[in-house]
Amino acid sequence: MTGHPAIPEVTDDDIAWISDIMGLDDLDVDRKAFLKRSETFDVSACPGSGKTTLVVAKLAILARKWQHATSGICVLSHTNVAREEIQNRLGHTPVGHRLLHYPHFIDTIHTFANRFLALPYLRSNGYPSPLIDDDVAKAFRWNVLQVQERWKFENWLKNKHTSIDEITFCDSDLSVALTSRDFPTAAHTATYQRAQKILLESAAAGHFRYEEMFVWAECLVQEYPEVAASLSRRFPLVLIDEMQDTSQRQAALLASIFDRANGPSVVQRVGDPNQEIFKSGQEQNTADPFPDVGEGRTMSIANSRRFGPAIATLANPLAVISLDGDGLQGSGPQRAAEFSGHSSNLIIVFPDNNTDGVLEAFGTHILEKFEDDTLAIGDCFAVGGVHRPAQEAIGPGHGKFPRSVEHYWAEYSPEMSKPDQHPKTLVGYVHHAQNMIRASEDTAEGIAHFATGLKRLTRQIGQPASALERTRKHRAIRGVLAPAPESLESYDAFVRTFLITMTPMTEELWLGYVPQFRELAGNLCQGDANHNAGDSFLAWEEPQANAVELEGPQEHSENVVKVTSGDREVCIRLGSIHQVKGQTHFATLLLSTFQNQHSSEKIVHWLTVGKSSGTGEGIQNVTRLKQSYVALTRPTHLVAVALRNSAIAKDRTKAMAMLHAQGWEIRDLCP
Known part of the structure; x- marks a missing residue:
């Protein structure tokens, strides 16, 4: 051109x-x-x-x-x-x-x-103010059907191992699909038509999931x-x-x-x-x-400045696509570079039915190898590919044990692994906004978060004023309320009290503000508003249920295990591999979890360098290798892997020798 x-x-x-x-x-x-x-x-x-x-x-x-x-x-x-x-x-x-x-x-x-495709298309086709939010769309779709009809439909979906929350569409004709697969019945059936009714009413109301917007962009x-x-x-x-x-x-x-x-x-x-x-x-x-x-x-x-040659050598075989030349190289860590750590990377072998000593072995090893000044460089993590609990009861002795991160620490909560960015209630937005402000010492982001919640309430009781579609929600809300000085003062006073002065929110205080927020949301609507709507969104919710203290990156006491040795201690943060992608740690422990197979048993040959790359592997093992590669490339100083005893049981002596030869130090927890 x-x-x-x-x-x-x-x-x-x-x-x-x-x-x-x-x-x-x-x-x-x-x-x-x-x-x-x-x-x-x-x-x-x-x-x-x-x-x-x-x-x-x-x-x-x-x-x-x-x-x-x-x-x-x-x-x-x-x-x-x-x-x-x-x-x-x-x-x-x-x-x-x-x-x-x-x-x-x-x-x-x-x-x-x-911005450039989907919203212009929807607005030009009669959707002046569509709302894109997975939670709002799912909640709306849940309430489309009457109670008895919804109960029968949900039971039918449950028998198909899915739910109303998974219903979506992939084409502009709103043909029904599930988020991960095709809908389990044909288009002529009453069940399919009931599902399509949910989508049609949701679309008519302008409620869409994030991924559904690509349909309109394509259009x-x-x-x-x-x-x-x-x-x-x-x-x-x-x-x-x-x-x-x-x-x-x-x-x-x-x-x-x-x-x-x-x-x-x-x-x-x-x-x-x-x-x-x-x-x-x-x-x-x-x-x-x-x-x-x-x-x-x-x-x-192919040269990493995060970690040194030792970690690069251990992680390189798990790269599904081999890197050019000499493979993954390490020229780090950038801090405390004098520490080589070649002999300190750790394999922890634990009994198939007992994970009790795994985290303690990891923490003790860290304390033995590093002084406190060096440990202060970064955080220590233990992560697994599966971190949410299963519906079935799985405990020691079960064939899938350990299935997830919780089997290494019973108090683990997957919901506490990161702050909830989409609270289910308006007071949840207040709790979360206060935590954001405490963490950053900057009120702007917290006020913007609360303003987003107020817009969600407005959406539930009527049609928000078009000005609320602007990116800067706080400024937009003040602009819409400007012709109503009492409402504007009411909004500003709430922001000053709870997001600037940071007055703690209590249930009694909140219930007193609920009528005020109904009125405020009504003033933010264009046209008629149903002031009695939005009851569930205006309900009281305890701070712990919706927001967590943001003292540091993922620094939530609920998911931190402390290991002590004498008068010293180290904190180990637990989470999923997906949550830590993109992060840099001081030390990282890869936990063995179960997804179709035990991960440690499927990757052990790459740890001993009996195999390398993903050539010839099925999609499930390719996925395991990629997750393991991500975990092993997080730390600057120390990488560790927890192996079920079954992973090396066929020839323990040979496997131990091969792991030693690659530079792994081994802690054997098996009796």
């Missing part, structure tokens, strides 16, 4: 400038090549390679030299890590401010699809092909981060807009296919596979 905006060239001087601004260490050849490349290409970046920092550095250089007033850089991912990194590292600079504003767009793939692109050309000109450079977690549907949509083969936009995709743990085999991206197989269109960064 002639006249398409050009991408600025990145020079050595630019790299020196951003290195000084961001305090980057000497960049090697591969990292400089990533910063300089201006054509369409893919980069596979290993764990701890500083991928997000490199992305931000590249964006800063380009934004500094950007000459186009109405065309910008589009950065897409599954989280807002890149945006947060820009705010943290460059927020005080003019170039950081420039990046976070028009014409550039840095946000999630979901937000991109909604706009299909019905108006010129949209793709417009977006390509709007964004001459598209950078997609965490590409390995992009689903088939997401990849196909992006490929239909930004054609990497023939389109005018430059598309640069960054990720690590070995860390693809958020998709099932049915969700694999075959529409536009990553990384590209085209010659010269792929580069890799």
Whole structure:
């Protein structure tokens, strides 16, 4: 396309400038090549390679030299890590401010699809203010049916191993599906038609799940092909981060807009296919596979600055896709680099029916190997691939034991592993907002969170004023309430009392505010409002049920085990592998859990280097290997793996010798 905006060239001087601004260490050849490349290409970046920092550095250089007033850089991912990194590292600079504003767009793939495609399509088809929220959509769909009809329908679904919460659609005709598979009966049946009724009424009310918005995004692109050309000109450079977690549907949509083969936009995709743990085999991206197989269109960064050679050597065999050259390399840790730790990485062998000593062995080992000053560098975690309890009773002696993280510590609560971002009640938003403010010492984010909750209440009693669709909900609410000074003062007074002065919220106080919030929500509606609606959302809820103290990253006492030795102690935080992806730990213990098979028994041959890569493995074991690879590449100093005795029982002596030969230290808990 002639006249398409050009991408600025990145020079050595630019790299020196951003290195000084961001305090980057000497960049090697591969990292400089990533910063300089201006054509369409893919980069596979290993764990701890500083991928997000490199992305931000590249964006800063380009934004500094950007000459186009109405065309910008589009950065897409599954989280807002890149945006947060820009705010943290460059927020005080003019170039950081420039990046976070028009014409550039840095946000999630979901937000991109909604803002530029799905929401315009829905609004032009009679949905002026659709609400995208999984919890709200599921709650609405649950209440579509009458009690008796709903009870029968839910029992039928239960017998099919699913529920109303799983009902969704994948096409614009609202044909019924489940979130993980096809609906279990044909379209002509009364059961199917009952399910479709739920979807039709939900759509008519404007309630959609997050993933359903891709259906409407696809509709706009299909019905108006010129949209793709417009977006390509709007964004001459598209950078997609965490590409390995992009689903088939997401990849196909992006490929239909930004054609990497023939389109005018430059598309640069960054990720690590070995860390693809958020998709099932049915969700694999075959529409536009990553990384590209085209010659010269792929580069890799295989050197990690998170951990040293010892951890790299132990994790490398579990990489499903072998890394180029010598495989995964380690040049870290960046702090306390003098510690090699080759002989300190740990295998804990425990009896099949007894996990009691596993966490204690891990903690004791840490205390033996490190001084307190070194331990202060980071957190210690124990993680498993399965962390939610099963419906069936599983205990010692059961064939699936240990199935999940709770079998290593009975007090483990999966709900406490991270703060609830979508409280079920308005007072839950208040509790969570107060915790956010305590953690960050910044009221803005907490007030914005509470304002989002108030909009959800407004949605439940009527049609929110169109101004509430703005991103800045607090400002939008104050704007809508401005013509009603008493209501505005009431809202401001509540914010001052509970989110600035931080007065603790009690049940008695809350019940006194409920009528006031009904009135406020009514004033935020356009047209008539049912002030008696929203009872469940306005109910009282104890703080512990909805929000947890945010004292540090995942620092929740409910999921912390303390191991002591003499007068010293170490805290071990428990969680799932999925929750810690992207994190850096001081030490990480991979727990054996059960999903079709015991994970330790399926990966032990990669730990002894009897096998490497995922070639020839089925999808279930490929998934295990990817999860194990993610866990083993979190720590800077120490990695540990808990193995069921059955994993090595066939030839214990040989297995122990092979593990020792790879540099593992072994603690055998078996009698």
